[in-house]
Amino acid sequence: MSGGVDVFFVISGFLLTGQLARAACRGPLELRRRWSRMILRLLPAAATVLLGTVVAGAVLLPEARWQQTVREIVAxxxxxxxxxxxxxxxDYAARSNTTSVVQHFWSLSIQVQFFVVWPLLVALVALVARHAVHRLHTHLTLVLLGVFIASLSFSVALTATDQPQAYFHSLTRVWEFALGGLLAxxxxxxxxxxxxRVAFxxxxxxxxxxxxxxxDGASVFPGWAxxxxxxxxVLxxxxxxxxxxxxxxxxxxxxxxxxxxDLSYPLYLWHWPLLVLYMASRERDVVGPLGGLAVLALSVLLAVLTSRLVEAPALRLPVGVGDAYRFGAxxxxxxxxxxxxxxxxxxxxxxPSDGLGGPENPGAVALADGAPEPAPLLPAPVSVNEDWVRVDEWDCSPLPGFRTDxxxxxxxxxxxxxxxxxxDSHLQQLTGALIPIAAQHGWQLTTMLRGACPFSTASEVDPDDAGCAAWNDAAAAEIAALRPDAVVTLASRDVRSGRTEQTPSGFVERWAELDELGIPVLAVRDNPRFDHSVxxxxxxxxxxxxxCGADRDDVYAPEPPYALREDVPGGVTFLDLADVVCDETRCPAEIGNVLVYLDDNHLTAAYAATLALVIEDQVVAAVG
Known part of the structure; x- marks a missing residue:
């Protein structure tokens, strides 16, 4: 729960500011010595947990999660x-990452950043106040008040426009430390x-x-909430x-x-990796009562051992300031x-993907040419979660008013x-099929992509997401200004078991806008979504x-939903993706020794690349 983290930040600001203010009244703050004590206090236990996570993760985590976990352990x-x-x-590609075993280190990271920067701030204020107690108190109050106002304002603004990023941003939490400092x-x-005070x-x-x-802290914090x-x-x-x-x-x-x-720090460090590793080892997304008790008991046991065998001995080390830094390194x-x-x-x-599209790993081509002999799958299991189509190395600039490029x-x-x-991100993956087609015919592609936000006059995935609706308006204006030769977008969404596929009116309204501008549209039928990681x-x-896959009749109706609409403009051509991710009866997990999905709903970049030969004629006929 984010609220607990915010409380922790207030308490930290209260304690550290009080200590620093009192020390500044007595003389120099001895910053190097303070930081050396921080190293001995925080790093040994954190390093112990990270090392334990490396060992346990290599044994218990699926290979597909290794690279993400290593990246976050280093961070x-x-x-x-x-x-x-x-x-x-x-990065929407990274947003679909599974829950990390060290995700909880985000709050500790902000805490350590605060412990490094805050003494510098107080030392600077003390230098300006020149050690006069009343002047130090006044100057520090004014500075912290300014930090509080600036950080809270930034937090509210960023939370309103980009809550996921605001949640982890250091500067959206500084006001909490500042308020604790003001109270001190x-x-x-x-x-x-x-x-x-009793009532407080x-x-x-x-x-x-x-x-x-x-x-719900994860969706509304930080901001005003x-x-x-x-x-x-504070009370x-x-x-x-x-x-x-x-x-x-x-x-x-x-x-x-x-x-x-007394055990809160090592308990905080251990509980989350144990919880995630337990779920991974049991191949579950939830923890039952008995599992929860087991995780809690083991967390307490490891916290006690870490406190006695790691934390306490480290704090008793008879080392000087320089030795503490060398120990930390x-x-x-x-x-x-x-x-x-x-x-x-x-x-x-x-x-390596050198064999992609070849005889052993033909991918989508196998739907027409026949299945090859079984061979190792591409992409490899260890890298499948990273198999996104990347366009961020192209010439990118922000869409006016938005962070997305x-x-x-x-x-x-x-x-x-x-x-x-x-x-949305489904079009991002489909771009992997369009890139070789564009290269073959001398075209130039421009992408306008926002996760969970298909091109529509409304916010289809989350009706309350005003940012998505505004982004779609901005994208439509940008397209009108560019006047491209054609636009590729989705024709349907929400393809799930039970035939939930639909073509929203907002899709058709956007097509009509483009049709009025004389811009042809290639609308692509969406791929299936599953209730599990494929x-x-x-x-x-x-x-x-x-x-691992699905019956075609269970997710796709014989007649696509857009074919049932009478208001589709004449300038729209459709590409039925069902014919290239499914055979006559099944929508399988792998086709032609290539994994079709990287998670529960996104095509792998590898499979998308093999689609090029299969859909090229239809794409050229529609937009070429």
Missing amino acids: SAFFVENWQLAADAV LWIDRIPWTRDE GWIGVLGLLACGFVL ALWPVVCA VLQAGVTRSRYGVDRLLTWPPVRRLG ATLTVVLLAASLWQAAATQRDR VCTQPVESPPDRRIVVVG PDCVRRHGRDAQG
Whole structure:
């Protein structure tokens, strides 16, 4: 729950700012010594968990998750996991990554960044105030107030426009540290009565409990919503030690609660990897009561062992400042070496795609030419989750008003035709089939892609996503300005078991707009969606397992939904993808020794590339 993280940030700001302000009044802050203590306090336990995750992950995680996990372990070792996840939040291909075993390091990363930067900020303010206590208090108050206002404003703005990125962005959380710092500076100067502080404490605790039930932190935080747990945390801190028989501090200072607090750091580090590894080993997406108890018990056990055998000895090391930094560098080196060995193992298990489209791995061509003899699948299981069509190396620039890019394929000579591919991530993968066709015929492709946002006059996937609707309007305006020779987009969506496929009116309305501009449209029927990861199913049950694919009649109606509409403009041509991802009866997991899907609904780039020969004539007839 994000609210717990926000509370933690407020408490950290409260404690560290108070310590730094008092130390600044006494003299120099000795920043190198402070940072050396941080290294000894935080790094040994974190490194222990990361090393344990490398070993357990190599044994328990599917090969398809290895590269993502290694990438995030390295980011976590450098305490920049939040930036890795923020980058993934912008990259839709990465958004479909499975839950990482070290994803929880994002909040620790922000915490460490705060521990590095905050002393510098206080030292700078102290230098300006020249050690006068009253001036330091005033200057620090003004600076923290400015940081609070700026960061909260940025948090609200970014959450409104790009919540997934805002969730992990360091600057959207700084205001929480600043508010904790302001409280540390003023807590002794506000004369609340004991009864008032008792009330503050219980209001804060009850508010925090209610927050967990009322707010969905993963979808609305940080922004304004984070004020709820933050204000509650401030109330609890303001309550302090009341020594009242009715005060919440009696509960919070109860010995078992204090002991749990002593274990909070290693418990925080261990619980998430154990949970994710348990689900991976059991091949489940949820944890039952018994499994949850087992994970909790093992988390507590490992937390106790880490506290006694790693944390405490590290803090007792008789080392100087320089030794602490060398110790930290050595510890970090061990983690990076372990991650590198795991990455090397993943690289060894990967297979080059040189044979793609050849006799052993013909892919879609096998639907017409017949299935080849069984051969190792492409892409290799260890890299299938990474098998996205990448257009971000083209000439890219942001769509006006949005972070997502308009990317144009570089060409050596003026193209014969300019084609725009617009829509969601399914169109991104289909671009893999269009690239070789464009190269063959001298075309130039331009992509306008936004995940979970097919080209429509409405937000089809999430009706409340105003950003998607606005993006579609901007994309339509950009297409009108470019006046391409043709546009490729989706003809249908939501192809699932039970024949849920539809052609929304918003699709047809966009086609009509393009038709009025005289721009031909190639509308592509969507590929199926499954309720499971197709490559994981193949890994567990084999390529021929019936449950890994679907019966064609179960997902596709004989007549596509767009054929039943009477308002389709005359300038629209359709490409039925059902004929190239399914045979007459089945939509299998692999075709021609090529995995068709990289997850539960996206074509692999490898399979998309083999589609080129199969659909070329239809594409050329429609747009060429």
